[in-house]
Amino acid sequence: MKKPNPLLEDLNAILPAIAANASRAEQARTVPEENIALLKGIGLHRAFQPKAYGGLEISLPEFADCVAALAGACASTAWAFSLLCTHSHQMALFSKQLQDEVWGENADATASSSIAPFGKVEEVEGGVIFKGEMGWSSGSDHAEWAIVGCRRQNGEGGQDYCFAVLPRSDYEIRDDWFAAGMKGSGTKTLVIKDAFVPNHRIQKAKDMMEGKSAGFGLYPHSKVFYAPYRPYFxxxxxxxxxxxxxxxxxxxxxxxxxxxxxxxxxxxxxxxxxxxxxxxxxxxxxxxxxxxxxxxxxxxxxxxxxxxxxxxxxxxxxxxxxxxxxxxxxxxxxxxxxxxxxxxxxxxxxxxxxxxxxxxxxxxxxxxxxxxxxxxxxxxxxxxxxxxx
Missing domain, CATH: 1.20.140.10 (Butyryl-CoA Dehydrogenase, subunit A, domain 3)
Structure with missing residues:
Protein backbone atom coordinates (compact mmCIF):
# COMPACT_ATOMS: atom_id res chain seq x y z
CA MET A 1 0.00 0.00 0.00
CA LYS A 2 1.37 3.39 -0.98
CA LYS A 3 2.15 5.89 1.74
CA PRO A 4 0.26 9.21 1.63
CA ASN A 5 1.57 11.80 -0.79
CA PRO A 6 0.55 15.24 0.50
CA LEU A 7 1.99 16.97 -2.57
CA LEU A 8 -0.18 14.84 -4.83
CA GLU A 9 -3.22 15.70 -2.74
CA ASP A 10 -2.46 19.40 -3.14
CA LEU A 11 -1.90 18.90 -6.87
CA ASN A 12 -5.25 17.16 -7.35
CA ALA A 13 -7.00 20.26 -6.03
CA ILE A 14 -5.60 22.45 -8.83
CA LEU A 15 -5.75 19.98 -11.71
CA PRO A 16 -9.20 21.09 -12.93
CA ALA A 17 -7.89 24.62 -13.44
CA ILE A 18 -4.82 23.35 -15.29
CA ALA A 19 -6.93 21.07 -17.48
CA ALA A 20 -9.14 24.02 -18.36
CA ASN A 21 -6.04 25.81 -19.66
CA ALA A 22 -4.87 22.98 -21.92
CA SER A 23 -6.21 24.51 -25.13
CA ARG A 24 -4.82 27.91 -24.18
CA ALA A 25 -1.40 26.34 -23.66
CA GLU A 26 -1.49 24.90 -27.17
CA GLN A 27 -2.57 28.17 -28.72
CA ALA A 28 0.14 30.12 -26.90
CA ARG A 29 2.74 27.38 -27.52
CA THR A 30 3.93 27.76 -23.95
CA VAL A 31 2.72 26.90 -20.46
CA PRO A 32 0.31 29.59 -19.21
CA GLU A 33 1.62 31.74 -16.37
CA GLU A 34 -1.45 30.74 -14.37
CA ASN A 35 -0.37 27.09 -14.46
CA ILE A 36 3.14 27.96 -13.31
CA ALA A 37 1.75 30.03 -10.45
CA LEU A 38 -0.59 27.25 -9.38
CA LEU A 39 2.18 24.65 -9.39
CA LYS A 40 4.64 26.88 -7.58
CA GLY A 41 1.86 27.72 -5.14
CA ILE A 42 1.83 24.10 -3.91
CA GLY A 43 5.64 23.88 -3.99
CA LEU A 44 6.01 21.28 -6.74
CA HIS A 45 9.03 23.14 -8.16
CA ARG A 46 10.85 22.41 -4.90
CA ALA A 47 10.51 18.63 -5.26
CA PHE A 48 14.24 18.01 -5.84
CA GLN A 49 15.63 21.23 -4.43
CA PRO A 50 17.96 20.75 -1.44
CA LYS A 51 16.32 21.32 1.93
CA ALA A 52 19.16 23.74 2.67
CA TYR A 53 17.43 26.18 0.31
CA GLY A 54 13.87 25.37 1.36
CA GLY A 55 13.39 22.38 -0.91
CA LEU A 56 11.33 19.27 -0.26
CA GLU A 57 13.67 16.45 -1.37
CA ILE A 58 10.74 14.11 -2.00
CA SER A 59 11.28 10.59 -3.33
CA LEU A 60 11.24 9.85 -7.04
CA PRO A 61 8.09 7.66 -6.79
CA GLU A 62 6.23 10.52 -5.09
CA PHE A 63 7.38 12.97 -7.74
CA ALA A 64 6.54 10.66 -10.65
CA ASP A 65 3.00 10.15 -9.33
CA CYS A 66 2.56 13.92 -9.36
CA VAL A 67 3.88 14.24 -12.91
CA ALA A 68 1.61 11.47 -14.20
CA ALA A 69 -1.43 13.11 -12.60
CA LEU A 70 -0.43 16.50 -14.02
CA ALA A 71 0.00 14.99 -17.51
CA GLY A 72 -3.57 13.77 -17.43
CA ALA A 73 -4.66 17.38 -17.14
CA CYS A 74 -2.13 18.93 -19.55
CA ALA A 75 0.79 16.96 -20.92
CA SER A 76 2.58 20.09 -22.14
CA THR A 77 2.52 21.59 -18.67
CA ALA A 78 3.68 18.33 -17.14
CA TRP A 79 6.53 17.95 -19.63
CA ALA A 80 7.89 21.45 -19.15
CA PHE A 81 7.35 21.74 -15.41
CA SER A 82 8.74 18.29 -14.61
CA LEU A 83 11.97 19.31 -16.30
CA LEU A 84 12.12 22.55 -14.32
CA CYS A 85 11.87 20.32 -11.23
CA THR A 86 14.37 17.62 -12.19
CA HIS A 87 16.97 20.19 -13.22
CA SER A 88 17.13 21.18 -9.55
CA HIS A 89 18.38 17.67 -8.79
CA GLN A 90 21.07 18.14 -11.42
CA MET A 91 22.10 21.56 -10.07
CA ALA A 92 22.35 20.09 -6.56
CA LEU A 93 25.30 18.07 -7.89
CA PHE A 94 27.13 21.23 -8.98
CA SER A 95 29.34 23.32 -6.70
CA LYS A 96 27.90 24.99 -3.64
CA GLN A 97 28.97 28.31 -5.14
CA LEU A 98 26.71 27.70 -8.12
CA GLN A 99 23.83 26.64 -5.87
CA ASP A 100 24.21 29.77 -3.78
CA GLU A 101 24.04 31.86 -6.95
CA VAL A 102 20.90 30.07 -8.15
CA TRP A 103 18.94 29.80 -4.91
CA GLY A 104 20.68 32.17 -2.50
CA GLU A 105 18.69 35.22 -3.54
CA ASN A 106 15.73 33.48 -5.19
CA ALA A 107 14.78 30.19 -3.58
CA ASP A 108 12.03 29.74 -6.20
CA ALA A 109 14.46 29.83 -9.14
CA THR A 110 14.38 27.04 -11.72
CA ALA A 111 16.35 26.11 -14.82
CA SER A 112 15.45 24.88 -18.27
CA SER A 113 18.01 22.98 -20.33
CA SER A 114 19.45 22.10 -23.70
CA ILE A 115 22.03 19.49 -22.81
CA ALA A 116 23.06 18.07 -26.20
CA PRO A 117 26.70 19.21 -26.60
CA PHE A 118 26.09 21.68 -29.41
CA GLY A 119 27.57 24.68 -27.63
CA LYS A 120 30.94 26.06 -28.72
CA VAL A 121 33.42 27.13 -26.06
CA GLU A 122 36.64 29.11 -26.03
CA GLU A 123 38.93 28.55 -23.07
CA VAL A 124 39.76 31.73 -21.15
CA GLU A 125 41.17 32.40 -17.72
CA GLY A 126 38.76 31.16 -15.06
CA GLY A 127 36.28 29.51 -17.40
CA VAL A 128 35.01 29.58 -20.98
CA ILE A 129 33.30 31.85 -23.47
CA PHE A 130 30.15 30.00 -24.53
CA LYS A 131 28.15 30.53 -27.70
CA GLY A 132 25.56 28.56 -29.62
CA GLU A 133 21.95 28.08 -30.58
CA MET A 134 20.64 25.55 -28.10
CA GLY A 135 17.31 24.01 -29.09
CA TRP A 136 14.70 21.93 -27.30
CA SER A 137 14.65 23.94 -24.07
CA SER A 138 11.24 23.08 -22.61
CA GLY A 139 9.76 25.57 -20.16
CA SER A 140 12.46 28.13 -20.94
CA ASP A 141 9.97 31.01 -20.75
CA HIS A 142 9.57 30.36 -17.04
CA ALA A 143 13.16 29.64 -15.97
CA GLU A 144 15.72 31.99 -14.47
CA TRP A 145 18.67 29.79 -15.49
CA ALA A 146 19.65 27.33 -18.22
CA ILE A 147 21.78 24.18 -18.26
CA VAL A 148 23.48 23.78 -21.63
CA GLY A 149 25.80 21.20 -23.14
CA CYS A 150 29.22 21.54 -24.75
CA ARG A 151 32.51 19.71 -25.27
CA ARG A 152 35.57 21.05 -23.52
CA GLN A 153 39.22 20.25 -24.19
CA ASN A 154 40.57 18.13 -21.34
CA GLY A 155 44.32 18.70 -21.71
CA GLU A 156 44.91 15.09 -22.72
CA GLY A 157 44.22 15.55 -26.39
CA GLY A 158 40.54 14.74 -26.03
CA GLN A 159 37.28 16.39 -25.09
CA ASP A 160 34.92 16.09 -22.14
CA TYR A 161 31.15 16.34 -22.48
CA CYS A 162 30.21 19.09 -20.03
CA PHE A 163 27.26 21.05 -18.71
CA ALA A 164 27.39 24.80 -18.18
CA VAL A 165 24.85 26.82 -16.18
CA LEU A 166 23.95 30.32 -17.37
CA PRO A 167 21.66 33.02 -15.91
CA ARG A 168 18.73 34.31 -17.95
CA SER A 169 20.62 37.53 -18.68
CA ASP A 170 23.19 35.58 -20.73
CA TYR A 171 20.85 34.32 -23.44
CA GLU A 172 17.86 35.17 -25.58
CA ILE A 173 14.91 32.88 -26.25
CA ARG A 174 13.95 32.34 -29.87
CA ASP A 175 10.22 31.72 -30.23
CA ASP A 176 10.43 28.85 -32.72
CA TRP A 177 8.37 26.08 -31.08
CA PHE A 178 5.88 25.03 -33.77
CA ALA A 179 5.25 21.33 -33.22
CA ALA A 180 2.47 18.78 -33.62
CA GLY A 181 2.89 17.35 -30.11
CA MET A 182 3.50 18.98 -26.72
CA LYS A 183 2.47 22.22 -28.40
CA GLY A 184 2.21 24.07 -25.11
CA SER A 185 5.57 23.04 -23.67
CA GLY A 186 7.38 26.13 -24.96
CA THR A 187 10.34 24.03 -26.06
CA LYS A 188 12.22 26.93 -27.63
CA THR A 189 15.79 27.73 -28.66
CA LEU A 190 18.28 29.51 -26.41
CA VAL A 191 20.57 31.87 -28.32
CA ILE A 192 23.86 32.42 -26.51
CA LYS A 193 26.39 34.92 -27.79
CA ASP A 194 29.82 34.95 -26.17
CA ALA A 195 28.73 34.47 -22.57
CA PHE A 196 31.43 34.00 -19.95
CA VAL A 197 30.84 30.90 -17.80
CA PRO A 198 33.15 30.54 -14.78
CA ASN A 199 34.56 27.13 -13.92
CA HIS A 200 32.40 26.68 -10.84
CA ARG A 201 29.33 26.67 -13.12
CA ILE A 202 30.69 23.86 -15.32
CA GLN A 203 30.62 20.10 -14.65
CA LYS A 204 31.64 17.04 -16.63
CA ALA A 205 28.66 14.85 -17.52
CA LYS A 206 30.71 11.74 -16.72
CA ASP A 207 31.46 13.01 -13.22
CA MET A 208 27.75 13.63 -12.64
CA MET A 209 27.06 10.00 -13.56
CA GLU A 210 29.81 8.59 -11.36
CA GLY A 211 29.49 10.50 -8.09
CA LYS A 212 32.52 12.68 -8.77
CA SER A 213 30.96 16.09 -9.35
CA ALA A 214 31.72 19.13 -7.17
CA GLY A 215 28.41 18.91 -5.33
CA PHE A 216 28.33 15.18 -4.72
CA GLY A 217 28.28 14.54 -0.98
CA LEU A 218 27.17 18.03 0.01
CA TYR A 219 24.00 16.58 1.51
CA PRO A 220 25.07 13.36 3.26
CA HIS A 221 21.72 12.85 4.96
CA SER A 222 19.64 13.33 1.84
CA LYS A 223 17.77 10.40 0.31
CA VAL A 224 17.72 11.80 -3.23
CA PHE A 225 21.16 13.24 -4.04
CA TYR A 226 23.29 10.13 -3.64
CA ALA A 227 22.52 9.33 -7.26
CA PRO A 228 23.61 9.98 -10.84
CA TYR A 229 21.86 12.91 -12.45
CA ARG A 230 20.43 11.23 -15.54
CA PRO A 231 17.78 8.87 -14.06
CA TYR A 232 16.24 11.80 -12.19
CA PHE A 233 16.61 14.19 -15.11
Whole structure:
Protein backbone atom coordinates (compact mmCIF):
# COMPACT_ATOMS: atom_id res chain seq x y z
CA MET A 1 0.00 0.00 0.00
CA LYS A 2 1.37 3.39 -0.98
CA LYS A 3 2.15 5.89 1.74
CA PRO A 4 0.26 9.21 1.63
CA ASN A 5 1.57 11.80 -0.79
CA PRO A 6 0.55 15.24 0.50
CA LEU A 7 1.99 16.97 -2.57
CA LEU A 8 -0.18 14.84 -4.83
CA GLU A 9 -3.22 15.70 -2.74
CA ASP A 10 -2.46 19.40 -3.14
CA LEU A 11 -1.90 18.90 -6.87
CA ASN A 12 -5.25 17.16 -7.35
CA ALA A 13 -7.00 20.26 -6.03
CA ILE A 14 -5.60 22.45 -8.83
CA LEU A 15 -5.75 19.98 -11.71
CA PRO A 16 -9.20 21.09 -12.93
CA ALA A 17 -7.89 24.62 -13.44
CA ILE A 18 -4.82 23.35 -15.29
CA ALA A 19 -6.93 21.07 -17.48
CA ALA A 20 -9.14 24.02 -18.36
CA ASN A 21 -6.04 25.81 -19.66
CA ALA A 22 -4.87 22.98 -21.92
CA SER A 23 -6.21 24.51 -25.13
CA ARG A 24 -4.82 27.91 -24.18
CA ALA A 25 -1.40 26.34 -23.66
CA GLU A 26 -1.49 24.90 -27.17
CA GLN A 27 -2.57 28.17 -28.72
CA ALA A 28 0.14 30.12 -26.90
CA ARG A 29 2.74 27.38 -27.52
CA THR A 30 3.93 27.76 -23.95
CA VAL A 31 2.72 26.90 -20.46
CA PRO A 32 0.31 29.59 -19.21
CA GLU A 33 1.62 31.74 -16.37
CA GLU A 34 -1.45 30.74 -14.37
CA ASN A 35 -0.37 27.09 -14.46
CA ILE A 36 3.14 27.96 -13.31
CA ALA A 37 1.75 30.03 -10.45
CA LEU A 38 -0.59 27.25 -9.38
CA LEU A 39 2.18 24.65 -9.39
CA LYS A 40 4.64 26.88 -7.58
CA GLY A 41 1.86 27.72 -5.14
CA ILE A 42 1.83 24.10 -3.91
CA GLY A 43 5.64 23.88 -3.99
CA LEU A 44 6.01 21.28 -6.74
CA HIS A 45 9.03 23.14 -8.16
CA ARG A 46 10.85 22.41 -4.90
CA ALA A 47 10.51 18.63 -5.26
CA PHE A 48 14.24 18.01 -5.84
CA GLN A 49 15.63 21.23 -4.43
CA PRO A 50 17.96 20.75 -1.44
CA LYS A 51 16.32 21.32 1.93
CA ALA A 52 19.16 23.74 2.67
CA TYR A 53 17.43 26.18 0.31
CA GLY A 54 13.87 25.37 1.36
CA GLY A 55 13.39 22.38 -0.91
CA LEU A 56 11.33 19.27 -0.26
CA GLU A 57 13.67 16.45 -1.37
CA ILE A 58 10.74 14.11 -2.00
CA SER A 59 11.28 10.59 -3.33
CA LEU A 60 11.24 9.85 -7.04
CA PRO A 61 8.09 7.66 -6.79
CA GLU A 62 6.23 10.52 -5.09
CA PHE A 63 7.38 12.97 -7.74
CA ALA A 64 6.54 10.66 -10.65
CA ASP A 65 3.00 10.15 -9.33
CA CYS A 66 2.56 13.92 -9.36
CA VAL A 67 3.88 14.24 -12.91
CA ALA A 68 1.61 11.47 -14.20
CA ALA A 69 -1.43 13.11 -12.60
CA LEU A 70 -0.43 16.50 -14.02
CA ALA A 71 0.00 14.99 -17.51
CA GLY A 72 -3.57 13.77 -17.43
CA ALA A 73 -4.66 17.38 -17.14
CA CYS A 74 -2.13 18.93 -19.55
CA ALA A 75 0.79 16.96 -20.92
CA SER A 76 2.58 20.09 -22.14
CA THR A 77 2.52 21.59 -18.67
CA ALA A 78 3.68 18.33 -17.14
CA TRP A 79 6.53 17.95 -19.63
CA ALA A 80 7.89 21.45 -19.15
CA PHE A 81 7.35 21.74 -15.41
CA SER A 82 8.74 18.29 -14.61
CA LEU A 83 11.97 19.31 -16.30
CA LEU A 84 12.12 22.55 -14.32
CA CYS A 85 11.87 20.32 -11.23
CA THR A 86 14.37 17.62 -12.19
CA HIS A 87 16.97 20.19 -13.22
CA SER A 88 17.13 21.18 -9.55
CA HIS A 89 18.38 17.67 -8.79
CA GLN A 90 21.07 18.14 -11.42
CA MET A 91 22.10 21.56 -10.07
CA ALA A 92 22.35 20.09 -6.56
CA LEU A 93 25.30 18.07 -7.89
CA PHE A 94 27.13 21.23 -8.98
CA SER A 95 29.34 23.32 -6.70
CA LYS A 96 27.90 24.99 -3.64
CA GLN A 97 28.97 28.31 -5.14
CA LEU A 98 26.71 27.70 -8.12
CA GLN A 99 23.83 26.64 -5.87
CA ASP A 100 24.21 29.77 -3.78
CA GLU A 101 24.04 31.86 -6.95
CA VAL A 102 20.90 30.07 -8.15
CA TRP A 103 18.94 29.80 -4.91
CA GLY A 104 20.68 32.17 -2.50
CA GLU A 105 18.69 35.22 -3.54
CA ASN A 106 15.73 33.48 -5.19
CA ALA A 107 14.78 30.19 -3.58
CA ASP A 108 12.03 29.74 -6.20
CA ALA A 109 14.46 29.83 -9.14
CA THR A 110 14.38 27.04 -11.72
CA ALA A 111 16.35 26.11 -14.82
CA SER A 112 15.45 24.88 -18.27
CA SER A 113 18.01 22.98 -20.33
CA SER A 114 19.45 22.10 -23.70
CA ILE A 115 22.03 19.49 -22.81
CA ALA A 116 23.06 18.07 -26.20
CA PRO A 117 26.70 19.21 -26.60
CA PHE A 118 26.09 21.68 -29.41
CA GLY A 119 27.57 24.68 -27.63
CA LYS A 120 30.94 26.06 -28.72
CA VAL A 121 33.42 27.13 -26.06
CA GLU A 122 36.64 29.11 -26.03
CA GLU A 123 38.93 28.55 -23.07
CA VAL A 124 39.76 31.73 -21.15
CA GLU A 125 41.17 32.40 -17.72
CA GLY A 126 38.76 31.16 -15.06
CA GLY A 127 36.28 29.51 -17.40
CA VAL A 128 35.01 29.58 -20.98
CA ILE A 129 33.30 31.85 -23.47
CA PHE A 130 30.15 30.00 -24.53
CA LYS A 131 28.15 30.53 -27.70
CA GLY A 132 25.56 28.56 -29.62
CA GLU A 133 21.95 28.08 -30.58
CA MET A 134 20.64 25.55 -28.10
CA GLY A 135 17.31 24.01 -29.09
CA TRP A 136 14.70 21.93 -27.30
CA SER A 137 14.65 23.94 -24.07
CA SER A 138 11.24 23.08 -22.61
CA GLY A 139 9.76 25.57 -20.16
CA SER A 140 12.46 28.13 -20.94
CA ASP A 141 9.97 31.01 -20.75
CA HIS A 142 9.57 30.36 -17.04
CA ALA A 143 13.16 29.64 -15.97
CA GLU A 144 15.72 31.99 -14.47
CA TRP A 145 18.67 29.79 -15.49
CA ALA A 146 19.65 27.33 -18.22
CA ILE A 147 21.78 24.18 -18.26
CA VAL A 148 23.48 23.78 -21.63
CA GLY A 149 25.80 21.20 -23.14
CA CYS A 150 29.22 21.54 -24.75
CA ARG A 151 32.51 19.71 -25.27
CA ARG A 152 35.57 21.05 -23.52
CA GLN A 153 39.22 20.25 -24.19
CA ASN A 154 40.57 18.13 -21.34
CA GLY A 155 44.32 18.70 -21.71
CA GLU A 156 44.91 15.09 -22.72
CA GLY A 157 44.22 15.55 -26.39
CA GLY A 158 40.54 14.74 -26.03
CA GLN A 159 37.28 16.39 -25.09
CA ASP A 160 34.92 16.09 -22.14
CA TYR A 161 31.15 16.34 -22.48
CA CYS A 162 30.21 19.09 -20.03
CA PHE A 163 27.26 21.05 -18.71
CA ALA A 164 27.39 24.80 -18.18
CA VAL A 165 24.85 26.82 -16.18
CA LEU A 166 23.95 30.32 -17.37
CA PRO A 167 21.66 33.02 -15.91
CA ARG A 168 18.73 34.31 -17.95
CA SER A 169 20.62 37.53 -18.68
CA ASP A 170 23.19 35.58 -20.73
CA TYR A 171 20.85 34.32 -23.44
CA GLU A 172 17.86 35.17 -25.58
CA ILE A 173 14.91 32.88 -26.25
CA ARG A 174 13.95 32.34 -29.87
CA ASP A 175 10.22 31.72 -30.23
CA ASP A 176 10.43 28.85 -32.72
CA TRP A 177 8.37 26.08 -31.08
CA PHE A 178 5.88 25.03 -33.77
CA ALA A 179 5.25 21.33 -33.22
CA ALA A 180 2.47 18.78 -33.62
CA GLY A 181 2.89 17.35 -30.11
CA MET A 182 3.50 18.98 -26.72
CA LYS A 183 2.47 22.22 -28.40
CA GLY A 184 2.21 24.07 -25.11
CA SER A 185 5.57 23.04 -23.67
CA GLY A 186 7.38 26.13 -24.96
CA THR A 187 10.34 24.03 -26.06
CA LYS A 188 12.22 26.93 -27.63
CA THR A 189 15.79 27.73 -28.66
CA LEU A 190 18.28 29.51 -26.41
CA VAL A 191 20.57 31.87 -28.32
CA ILE A 192 23.86 32.42 -26.51
CA LYS A 193 26.39 34.92 -27.79
CA ASP A 194 29.82 34.95 -26.17
CA ALA A 195 28.73 34.47 -22.57
CA PHE A 196 31.43 34.00 -19.95
CA VAL A 197 30.84 30.90 -17.80
CA PRO A 198 33.15 30.54 -14.78
CA ASN A 199 34.56 27.13 -13.92
CA HIS A 200 32.40 26.68 -10.84
CA ARG A 201 29.33 26.67 -13.12
CA ILE A 202 30.69 23.86 -15.32
CA GLN A 203 30.62 20.10 -14.65
CA LYS A 204 31.64 17.04 -16.63
CA ALA A 205 28.66 14.85 -17.52
CA LYS A 206 30.71 11.74 -16.72
CA ASP A 207 31.46 13.01 -13.22
CA MET A 208 27.75 13.63 -12.64
CA MET A 209 27.06 10.00 -13.56
CA GLU A 210 29.81 8.59 -11.36
CA GLY A 211 29.49 10.50 -8.09
CA LYS A 212 32.52 12.68 -8.77
CA SER A 213 30.96 16.09 -9.35
CA ALA A 214 31.72 19.13 -7.17
CA GLY A 215 28.41 18.91 -5.33
CA PHE A 216 28.33 15.18 -4.72
CA GLY A 217 28.28 14.54 -0.98
CA LEU A 218 27.17 18.03 0.01
CA TYR A 219 24.00 16.58 1.51
CA PRO A 220 25.07 13.36 3.26
CA HIS A 221 21.72 12.85 4.96
CA SER A 222 19.64 13.33 1.84
CA LYS A 223 17.77 10.40 0.31
CA VAL A 224 17.72 11.80 -3.23
CA PHE A 225 21.16 13.24 -4.04
CA TYR A 226 23.29 10.13 -3.64
CA ALA A 227 22.52 9.33 -7.26
CA PRO A 228 23.61 9.98 -10.84
CA TYR A 229 21.86 12.91 -12.45
CA ARG A 230 20.43 11.23 -15.54
CA PRO A 231 17.78 8.87 -14.06
CA TYR A 232 16.24 11.80 -12.19
CA PHE A 233 16.61 14.19 -15.11
CA UNK A 234 14.73 11.79 -17.40
CA UNK A 235 12.14 10.48 -14.96
CA UNK A 236 9.43 12.85 -16.14
CA UNK A 237 9.36 11.57 -19.72
CA UNK A 238 7.86 8.19 -18.86
CA UNK A 239 5.66 9.68 -16.13
CA UNK A 240 4.11 12.04 -18.68
CA UNK A 241 3.54 9.18 -21.11
CA UNK A 242 1.85 7.17 -18.37
CA UNK A 243 -0.38 10.07 -17.35
CA UNK A 244 -1.46 10.66 -20.96
CA UNK A 245 -2.31 6.98 -21.42
CA UNK A 246 -4.28 6.82 -18.19
CA UNK A 247 -6.28 9.88 -19.21
CA UNK A 248 -6.90 8.34 -22.65
CA UNK A 249 -8.51 5.34 -20.97
CA UNK A 250 -10.93 7.69 -19.23
CA UNK A 251 -11.57 9.80 -22.32
CA UNK A 252 -12.29 6.72 -24.43
CA UNK A 253 -14.82 5.46 -21.91
CA UNK A 254 -16.48 8.86 -21.68
CA UNK A 255 -16.76 9.19 -25.45
CA UNK A 256 -17.66 5.61 -26.28
CA UNK A 257 -20.20 4.97 -23.54
CA UNK A 258 -22.91 6.98 -25.30
CA UNK A 259 -21.55 6.91 -28.84
CA UNK A 260 -24.05 5.79 -31.48
CA UNK A 261 -23.08 4.96 -35.06
CA UNK A 262 -24.64 7.52 -37.40
CA UNK A 263 -25.77 5.10 -40.09
CA UNK A 264 -26.95 2.16 -38.02
CA UNK A 265 -27.87 3.59 -34.62
CA UNK A 266 -25.82 0.89 -32.90
CA UNK A 267 -24.45 1.72 -29.44
CA UNK A 268 -20.67 1.49 -29.84
CA UNK A 269 -20.04 1.32 -26.11
CA UNK A 270 -21.63 -2.10 -25.79
CA UNK A 271 -20.08 -3.55 -28.95
CA UNK A 272 -17.52 -6.32 -28.51
CA UNK A 273 -14.63 -4.61 -30.37
CA UNK A 274 -14.87 -1.49 -28.18
CA UNK A 275 -14.91 -3.56 -25.02
CA UNK A 276 -11.92 -5.63 -26.12
CA UNK A 277 -9.87 -2.59 -27.07
CA UNK A 278 -10.61 -0.93 -23.75
CA UNK A 279 -9.74 -4.08 -21.82
CA UNK A 280 -6.42 -4.64 -23.57
CA UNK A 281 -5.32 -1.04 -23.30
CA UNK A 282 -6.31 -1.00 -19.62
CA UNK A 283 -4.12 -4.03 -18.99
CA UNK A 284 -1.27 -2.53 -20.97
CA UNK A 285 -1.34 0.80 -19.12
CA UNK A 286 -1.59 -0.99 -15.76
CA UNK A 287 1.44 -3.08 -16.71
CA UNK A 288 3.34 0.05 -17.70
CA UNK A 289 2.55 1.69 -14.36
CA UNK A 290 3.61 -1.37 -12.38
CA UNK A 291 6.86 -1.61 -14.36
CA UNK A 292 7.61 2.09 -13.87
CA UNK A 293 6.75 2.05 -10.18
CA UNK A 294 9.16 -0.85 -9.64
CA UNK A 295 11.88 1.02 -11.54
CA UNK A 296 11.28 4.31 -9.71
CA UNK A 297 11.29 2.49 -6.37
CA UNK A 298 14.70 1.03 -7.22
CA UNK A 299 16.00 4.56 -7.91
CA UNK A 300 14.76 5.69 -4.50
CA UNK A 301 16.07 2.63 -2.66
CA UNK A 302 19.56 2.98 -4.11
CA UNK A 303 19.75 6.63 -3.16
CA UNK A 304 18.33 6.15 0.33
CA UNK A 305 20.83 3.36 1.00
CA UNK A 306 23.65 5.42 -0.57
CA UNK A 307 24.23 2.58 -2.99
CA UNK A 308 25.46 3.79 -6.38
CA UNK A 309 23.87 1.89 -9.29
CA UNK A 310 25.97 -0.48 -11.37
CA UNK A 311 26.31 -0.10 -15.12
CA UNK A 312 23.83 -2.95 -15.61
CA UNK A 313 21.33 -1.35 -13.24
CA UNK A 314 21.61 1.95 -15.08
CA UNK A 315 21.02 0.16 -18.39
CA UNK A 316 17.84 -1.39 -17.03
CA UNK A 317 16.60 1.89 -15.55
CA UNK A 318 17.10 3.70 -18.84
CA UNK A 319 15.52 1.03 -21.01
CA UNK A 320 12.70 0.10 -18.63
CA UNK A 321 11.32 3.61 -18.91
CA UNK A 322 11.58 3.60 -22.70
CA UNK A 323 9.76 0.27 -22.91
CA UNK A 324 7.00 1.56 -20.66
CA UNK A 325 6.61 4.57 -22.95
CA UNK A 326 6.32 2.18 -25.89
CA UNK A 327 3.52 0.32 -24.09
CA UNK A 328 1.69 3.54 -23.26
CA UNK A 329 1.80 4.73 -26.85
CA UNK A 330 0.48 1.38 -28.09
CA UNK A 331 -2.41 1.57 -25.61
CA UNK A 332 -3.28 5.08 -26.75
CA UNK A 333 -3.11 4.12 -30.43
CA UNK A 334 -5.43 1.15 -29.94
CA UNK A 335 -8.13 3.37 -28.47
CA UNK A 336 -7.71 6.35 -30.74
CA UNK A 337 -7.96 4.16 -33.85
CA UNK A 338 -11.48 3.19 -32.79
CA UNK A 339 -12.64 6.55 -31.40
CA UNK A 340 -14.34 7.71 -34.59
CA UNK A 341 -14.00 10.77 -36.78
CA UNK A 342 -15.04 13.31 -34.17
CA UNK A 343 -11.99 12.37 -32.10
CA UNK A 344 -9.95 14.19 -34.74
CA UNK A 345 -11.68 17.53 -34.16
CA UNK A 346 -9.34 20.07 -32.61
CA UNK A 347 -11.90 20.63 -29.89
CA UNK A 348 -11.70 16.96 -28.87
CA UNK A 349 -9.22 16.12 -26.13
CA UNK A 350 -8.45 12.72 -27.60
CA UNK A 351 -6.53 14.03 -30.61
CA UNK A 352 -4.32 16.05 -28.27
CA UNK A 353 -3.68 12.98 -26.13
CA UNK A 354 -2.79 11.01 -29.27
CA UNK A 355 -0.31 13.66 -30.44
CA UNK A 356 1.24 14.14 -27.02
CA UNK A 357 1.59 10.40 -26.45
CA UNK A 358 3.70 10.06 -29.56
CA UNK A 359 5.84 13.01 -28.56
CA UNK A 360 6.80 11.21 -25.33
CA UNK A 361 8.42 8.53 -27.44
CA UNK A 362 10.29 10.97 -29.66
CA UNK A 363 12.87 12.07 -27.10
CA UNK A 364 16.39 10.67 -27.41
CA UNK A 365 16.08 9.10 -23.96
CA UNK A 366 12.86 7.23 -24.80
CA UNK A 367 13.87 6.05 -28.29
CA UNK A 368 13.33 2.32 -27.88
CA UNK A 369 15.38 1.39 -30.95
CA UNK A 370 18.37 2.88 -29.14
CA UNK A 371 17.40 1.47 -25.76
CA UNK A 372 16.96 -2.06 -27.05
CA UNK A 373 20.53 -1.95 -28.38
CA UNK A 374 21.83 -0.57 -25.08
CA UNK A 375 20.24 -3.32 -23.05
CA UNK A 376 21.06 -6.03 -25.56
CA UNK A 377 24.75 -5.14 -25.45
CA UNK A 378 24.70 -5.13 -21.66
CA UNK A 379 22.98 -8.51 -21.47
CA UNK A 380 25.54 -10.01 -23.86
CA UNK A 381 28.46 -8.64 -21.87
CA UNK A 382 29.55 -6.20 -24.58
CA UNK A 383 31.02 -2.80 -23.88
CA UNK A 384 28.60 0.14 -24.22
CA UNK A 385 28.47 1.74 -27.65
CA UNK A 386 29.51 5.40 -27.12
CA UNK A 387 27.30 6.45 -30.04
CA UNK A 388 24.22 5.50 -27.96
CA UNK A 389 23.59 7.82 -25.06
Missing amino acids: ASGFAAVSLGVAERMLQAYQEKTRNRVRAYTGVNVGTATPALMRLAESTHQVAAARAFLEKTWAEHAEHSALQQYPSRETLAFWRTNQAYAVKMCIAAVDRLFAAAGGTAWFESNEMQRLFRDAHMTGAHAYTDYDVCAQILGRELMGLEPDPSMV
